[in-house]
Amino acid sequence: MALEGFRCKNPYEILSADEIEKIHVGSLEVLEETGISVADRRSRQILEDGGCQVDHETERVKFPPDLVQWAIDQCPDRFTLRARNPELSLDLGGDLVYFASFPGFTWLDPETQTRREASVDDCAMLVRLCDALPMVHTLCQPVAHLGDKPPEVELEWVHAIELRNTDKTIMGTAFGGSSKWLVKMVEVCDQQTLGGICIASPLVIPADQAQGILDYAESGNPQLILSGPSKGATGPATMAGTLVLQNVEILGGTVLAQLANPGCGVMYMGYATPMDMRFGTMASGSAEVGIMAVATAQLARYYGMPSGVFFPMTDAKTPDPQAVYEKHLQTFLCATAGVNYIMPLGGLDNEGTHSPVQMVIDNEICRMVGKVLEGIQVDEERLAIDLIKEVGPVPGNYLKTEHTRQHWQEEYLIPEVGVREEFNTWVMSGSKGVVERATEIARQLMDTHQPNPLPKEAEVELQKILVAAEAEKIVQ
Amino acid sequence: MIENDLIAELKEAVIQGIPEKAVAAAERVVELQMDPVEAFESGLKPGISEVGEGFASGKLYLPDLVLSAETMKAAAKVLEAEISRTGTKRSEVGKVVLGTVQGDLHDIGKTIVATLLSSHGFDVIDLGVNISPDQYIEAVRREKPDVIGMSSLLTVTAKELGIVISKLKEQDLREDVKVIVGGGAVTSSYAEEIEADGYGQNAELGVRMTKFLLSVEG
Structure with missing residues (x-):
């Protein structure tokens, strides 16, 4: 049993089979001749024992093509991400499409629209909103930074807050050794996490990320391996070149994961973003991000791995038209390309801000895009030939038929934030725009939604793990 | 001619x-x-x-x-x-040592700051990424800069900024240099808390802050 996502039956494609082959062959060449710098000693040893050519002095690891192919063959084409509530588990891979929340460094206060550092209480409230919104199939932590906890353990705290405030599945991290503690936390909560590994472009697996690959592989948690070259800065200026680099980095991490635990679940995850050449910022809301997402889904299918993207994103600072058109384009492209794990909900300002108001608007975008994936059901009942003949010309109409009453709901999507009423009715109900309406919904959900509580015994164990993490990580 | x-x-x-x-x-x-x-x-x-x-x-x-x-x-x-x-000498607007802190490999933002500073006439020594507190201290002794600039994009490495500042104090070097911090994980309140002299939220503001601290016109 798993959460029902959407299905992408005929994925949109942008690369030809021949172009994918060129990216693959080029990637093998880079992996073999240049390799990747792996900063963790134990990981390098595992790679060396597995057949890589390793220079421990320079930390450089070169990957023979046969070994890369072996690792690709080990990857399951779909895997389950187990929730403690089995109905909320994800079945990742195939034609299934799921939506996830997106993190920010700070969060945007709904009423004042100002950026704030999140406290433990703020974070819990944001997680409850993720729990409440139906299009959040799974969570990435809404905020990555807590103002009221020591930085050494803030990610451990964030994950504990997630586990306490939702029984949906959560994405893990590896920064600062957080993977070690998260695998213990999800174990006592009787669930899995989708471990999140970030490769540093170009061509470096930092020590904590390498350790994270091992932690998740060895503990039996599936993981996503995320590469995010910035086109023109930490990757080539061309999309094709950036896709090669992204591919090299994901495959390199995959080899380590498969050597550590052959057959473990690895998601192929892209985060390639152009750099804006005027400001040096990541152009995270650009169309190119969506274009490369389509290619990322194709490459993952080529390798027989579930796919993910660390976006849709926007560079807009507030929930405004730019936020909506940038995120909508990317969400639409990702979903119709059949990306299995898409993260549209709540992000603003690249990774700068998480916004509850934007969450509610994105929830609506996801419902609409999901509707697109559902397509059109064509059968005798729905073709309604007999009905059309029966109703005939005007003054016949369909509003008064039983057929309409029976079928309209399954085919309609009633917007929660979008305005549909005619002008005067809209004025009489306060002339509220989308942002105002979304703010009211977000506030109401944050104040009243009650998640399913974490079992008492798990809560006690979770607390013990936090205490142990603090004792080990905070240098007195 | x-x-x-x-x-x-x-x-x-x-x-x-x-x-x-x-x-x-x-x-x-x-x-x-x-x-x-x-x-x-x-x-x-x-x-x-x-x-x-x-x-x-x-x-x-x-x-x-x-x-x-x-x-x-x-x-x-x-x-x-x-x-x-x-043995001649050229005029200098000021000398800046830059680097990304230990544990953080993010290079681009800091490189843009370095480039903008040099286009404004500063001498810039770019130490690179993953720079340990001792490497900063050594660079301050060796280069005698007017300013050191430190960057941290990751929240888990932001504490390194404070560690470097404490080390500068321990080594009696804090009064010799101005310290500017910046990067994705750094807020102005954190910069104040660790007693940095300045905070540059982005490259352009970093350059302005450097000019302000060194009383450079323009």
Whole structure:
């Protein structure tokens, strides 16, 4: 049993089979001749024992093509991400499409629209909103930074807050050794996490990320391996070149994961973003991000791995038209390309801000895009030939038929934030725009939604793990 | 006459961002025993400052700016060797040591800051990424900069900024340099908490803060 996502039956494609082959062959060449710098000693040893050519002095690891192919063959084409509530588990891979929340460094206060550092209480409230919104199939932590906890353990705290405030599945991290503690936390909560590994472009697996690959592989948690070259800065200026680099980095991490635990679940995850050449910022809301997402889904299918993207994103600072058109384009492209794990909900300002108001608007975008994936059901009942003949010309109409009453709901999507009423009715109900309406919904959900509580015994164990993490990580 | 041509060529090479051309011109300057300070001040500097202005006004883009800064760096190396050999001295706006803190490999933001600072006439020593507190201390002793700039994009490494500042105090070096911090994980309140002298939220504000702290006009 798993959460029902959407299905992408005929994925949109942008690369030809021949172009994918060129990216693959080029990637093998880079992996073999240049390799990747792996900063963790134990990981390098595992790679060396597995057949890589390793220079421990320079930390450089070169990957023979046969070994890369072996690792690709080990990857399951779909895997389950187990929730403690089995109905909320994800079945990742195939034609299934799921939506996830997106993190920010700070969060945007709904009423004042100002950026704030999140406290433990703020974070819990944001997680409850993720729990409440139906299009959040799974969570990435809404905020990555807590103002009221020591930085050494803030990610451990964030994950504990997630586990306490939702029984949906959560994405893990590896920064600062957080993977070690998260695998213990999800174990006592009787669930899995989708471990999140970030490769540093170009061509470096930092020590904590390498350790994270091992932690998740060895503990039996599936993981996503995320590469995010910035086109023109930490990757080539061309999309094709950036896709090669992204591919090299994901495959390199995959080899380590498969050597550590052959057959473990690895998601192929892209985060390639152009750099804006005027400001040096990541152009995270650009169309190119969506274009490369389509290619990322194709490459993952080529390798027989579930796919993910660390976006849709926007560079807009507030929930405004730019936020909506940038995120909508990317969400639409990702979903119709059949990306299995898409993260549209709540992000603003690249990774700068998480916004509850934007969450509610994105929830609506996801419902609409999901509707697109559902397509059109064509059968005798729905073709309604007999009905059309029966109703005939005007003054016949369909509003008064039983057929309409029976079928309209399954085919309609009633917007929660979008305005549909005619002008005067809209004025009489306060002339509220989308942002105002979304703010009211977000506030109401944050104040009243009650998640399913974490079992008492798990809560006690979770607390013990936090205490142990603090004792080990905070240098007195 | 040749002297003026060479200086014009240095300037042009920086504007075009062609290191080989600038190095060849700088080597000719040395060969002809021209004044290396003059070549620096009238060739390289106006060149990079023109590129800096072009970038600020939106006519040029980061790849232009970065390649021009690389060109200037390559030619400056040739001229500086000659300057120190002849024992002359060129005027300096100020010297800045930059780096990304230990545990963080993010390079681009800091590189943009370095490039913008050099286009504003600062001497910039870019230590690179993953720089330990001891490496910062050593660089302060060695380079005697007016400012050190530190960057952290990751929240888990932001604490390193405070550690470096404490080390500077321990080593009695804190009064010798101004400290500016920036990067994705750094807020102005955190900068205040660790007693940095300045906070640069982005590259442009970092440059402005550097100028402000050193009382440089413009």
